[in-house]
Amino acid sequence: MPERTILEPTFAAGRKMRSSKVVYPLEYSRQLQDFDNWDHMVSVRMFGRLTVYDFPTSPKAVLDLGCGTGLWCIEAAKQWPCSTFAGVDIKKIQPDLSRTGHTDLASRIKWVHANFLNALPFGSKAFDFVRIRYIGLAVPEDKWQDLLEEVHRVLKPGGLLEITEDDLTFPCGPAPYSGLTGDSALLSTTSSSDSMPGSSQTSLTTLVSALPRDHLLIPSSGISDLETLGSPHSPAQYEHKSARDHRRICESWKDMLNHHFIAPPVSILPFYLNSIFASVAPQPALQLNLPPNSSLSGNPQPLGSSDSLTGFQILNSDDKSTKSRGSHSISYPLPESVARLQLARQVQTIIACKNTIWERYEALYGKSSTVSDVTISKKERNIKSNTARDEFEFHWDNWVNDMLDRIDTRHIVMTAFSLPPPPGNYTPDYKVWRKRCGEIENIDPEHPDGNASRYIRTFLSWKASDPV
Template identity: 30%
Template sequence: MTSPTDISPNASPVLASSKRQPRRGPPESKHLQRQRLAGKCPYPLAYTKHVFELESLDMRLINHLNNGSVSFVDFSDPNWRAEEGSATPERSLDLGCGTGSWVIDAAKEWPNCDFVGFDLVDVQIPLRTLPPEYASIAERISWVHGNFLTNKLPFEDDEFDHVHIRGISQGVPENKWGTLFEEVSRVLRPGGVVEIMEDDIIFPLLPKWFTAPLRSRTRRATSVVHYPDGTHRGLFPFPDTQSDAAAHDHALLESLYKTIFSSRFINLNPTAILPSYFTTYFRHVTLGPVISFFMPPIPPLQPLPPQIITSYVIDPNSDTLDSRTSTVFASPNEVRPTSLSFSSVSTSTADSSRLSSMFTGTRRKSSSVSTYDSPEDSSLFTKPSSDPPKSPSPFKSFVLDGGMDDEEPAMSPYRIQMRNNLNLFNERALAMHLYRSYQVVLACQEEMWEELKDRIRNRKAELKPFGWDDDEELEELQSRKKFELLVDRYRTDMQTRTALWCSLTGIGWQFPPREPLSKAELIEEERIRAAMLEARAYAESDDGPPQPCRSLRVLVGYKA
């Protein structure tokens, strides 16, 4: 019998096809593809579907601020020198186009314009997948790939009359902005316009009074490692023991997140530095205000799930229960009696006013924390009352330039229009800005892990203030699991704070039913619920000014 190694070049095709092919490894992930480009581009975000979905959120924001348009440019401005017979651009470049969603939307709005989307990697929407009615749009779009940080843009001088830039500041070192704008000016024709929208790099914070009740759940015993000297400890103790010196529960992740940008010389506040670079290369610049969106109001707690009730069929002539049983569930609308178990917490309003907070240590007369009505007071969960509704406390959802006066006489029409459109947002819209911010943090998980490994190997002293226990050498796999537990905790805490379920019920969606719980599980839920309500009632009032969860700025300029 001929072995595969004895097959000659003249062997039959059937026999040659039986030769065993070398085994291939698993397909390369997007993160590994980005790692291969790490030496060329300092962009730390992974190319995941969650990151791509953020582009859709940004597009909806742009449309809202511009009354449905994809552009911040006023093409009726005298500084815009339109080509003969055209009131809109005829050739546009989207620098850092990502998936290309802006290009496709702009092609629908500007039917006489050709578009080029330029990005480092091939993650754009395949044009062949567009519906047949958009065939003319696909003919006017092309994708080009390259690195604008290390090479010149592969375009001729004065080739474009419009350049769009958005969301590249997380991958552009501060010393590269001048070179980048110089290249943009080169490919832009005289009289052409460039617009840029960038976000500050923010790590959303949660105060300890909010996260402490989430940690009050009774923890199950973890795996224990026993040592020859008789001592023992949990395998992954860090997620259950936080350093008291840390400002909040996610201080280590915040430090890792900010370090991966500062180590790449990427400024965390591009909204502050971009105007100086931008005005050097462009004229008639419109510096939009810095729009800072505050954290959303504290959402109500989710309704408690129903309790599992087991009914038994009892034979009157027997002292034993019949084997036939049936399980029924309490109605969600049924008022559940207060549990008398010692493990549950039940206090009246009068009682709670006499108790000191278990999370702040001090009493408060009033709370400055803006909250939604609790489920007991919300019309989403109770029948409407005949009493007149209480007027809600005023809540400011955004600020322009860190505190511009609404009555400022020098406000431009552009700023007035932007403020009016921003005022149309309801408070729950802030939850989407918070969602966007913490998804950006999660997208940097792999780079944060690389930074943590470097600290463990070379800079262990930097980890001690955050409670990272390094008394013994842990294997890399164990450290990785500890890190993933930290990330999962941050994700769940942010999901609780964002409470997208509240946004859905507010626009008419039915609250998704939760699985029924046993009596013991329900008692635990009630205890945590009471702890969270108490923490909100006694939240400290001197936490300082409201912290933004997102800050962005728009700049528009023309080439002389």
């Protein structure tokens, strides 16, 4: 057995690069750590191994860039007993293996806390394999080339980079059709219950009764994560828009990405990889469809036919624009609950960016007339008019409740463990939200706005071997 040596960081080893500060818009939470660990377990189940690439022999020196909690490094070290590992992350959230009694793992795994947007603290040609997974929110578009050139530098000749990223999708589906649209379409607020003869005013009762149930104004609750409900945001009047019209939150998400110069990684990685590495093999894309809303009975609707139970598709076409048309699609043999929990992971990622999204919402809509024109009862709040933040929370809560209803973790757990409904009359807020929406039309999978909740692709890239 070869001598086991740890790859110690050498902070003077990297090439000279312009120093970059972290621009991560995401506040990394315990919930996201749990979802990252869960995502690792799902990936192993899908591919039957630790990596997308099937190594004929285990790589000797491995770098996990953006290692998070370090779970992958630990599991890989168990399966590859002759390999050494370096896990790089700016967050100190990895376990102290020297205190766990795993002396073998501690001797072969090194946690390095550094900003990978700067020069990597390792010598050239140090690693046989570099793994990168879901760091897209932390890498501005103009930093991908520097980062990948550093990865190329630290790889040995013939070494492999396996990078998996998603396209930073904002799951919301197409906005429901409404006869009244636009920011100026506010509900009438006449004090009479019926229109006066000859009057041009329309009573609130008459207007609302003529609308589809989905377009009623639905007070909701703020949440701090996928399980905890917080204080209510229930203004008496808002714009006449559907409770499932999430365009303002979606546009704020997109503006946040633009503001931080973050481009969807799946779209731009082929250019950078092909310009740096000798050989690049894009793997089939994986699309995860947005689950439908639950039925009024409270149980989720199925994601598809009996031949496509999971909502997953393998897309062999390189043209992303054809993905919704299902070109060469194959279903993965995974339970329906996995598709819903994948949506939960994406929603949790966006929730972790809430404060940054709010900053962009305020910049986009903070001076909108719909803020100053909308009033709420003094009984509900001790102010005369609501703020942009109140409006943001109202739209945010509608989006979160919509997503929670599609995920319906309560139903997943009850089904998985054959549990009866909980005693008492407790109803989660997202169930109340769903009931008030009434009938909801199914999303057309061919709709131009799409119905994807995640879009993932892996790229395998090899450094050229030294000439013989």
